[in-house]
Amino acid sequence: DTGVSQNPRHKITKRGQNVTFRCDPISEHNRLYWYRQTLGQGPEFLTYFQNEAQLEKSRLLSDRFSAERPKGSFSTLEIQRTEQGDSAMYLCASSGSGKGYTFGSGTRLTVV
């Protein structure tokens, strides 16, 4: 068990560019979650998957955001046409049945 892995750790991009983040959950966990955290705030839920099915999406997840979890293993979060307001820490977590969440170290996005 190597924990939840996220890549990259940091991403600086120009406004209008697309970015993609990757999350590798704990292998035996069937649930995977994406959160966003801005400075001074608690993490906010974006979306979650059970196996490969995306079961819930927040209203925060605008049309520019898309998440996938092919084959129920790793997941990707893509942001198209980035805006300065997208600058945040993007956190991934996974969980198994009846267990708590385990979070990754996050990807810090800066849009300039």
Added chain:
Amino acid sequence: GIQVEQSPPDLILQEGANSTLRCNFSDSVNNLQWFHQNPWGQLINLFYIPSGTKQNGRLSATTVATERYSLLYISSSQTTDSGVYFCAVRSGSGNTGKLIFGQGTTLQVKP
């Protein structure tokens, strides 16, 4: 949706002191976790505690689900305890999978 309130928002302690952090929630829950966020942003799971009491070294937590609150106790605080402590809950109503976070308690332990 379920509301989560943490208190106090900020706390400054002298090393060696004890403290209690509180989390109130507005509905029944089937998951409650306490996390410590370190300066690098990593959320470290402290306790998975939808009910009852647990202890881990200098930390302990109690959740009284019927009264909708949880407490995190830190004894003999150390400078490495500094950081933000979050309480997060999953509503027991409906069929949601998401954890809802409080705004956190920022703890500073001075040497």
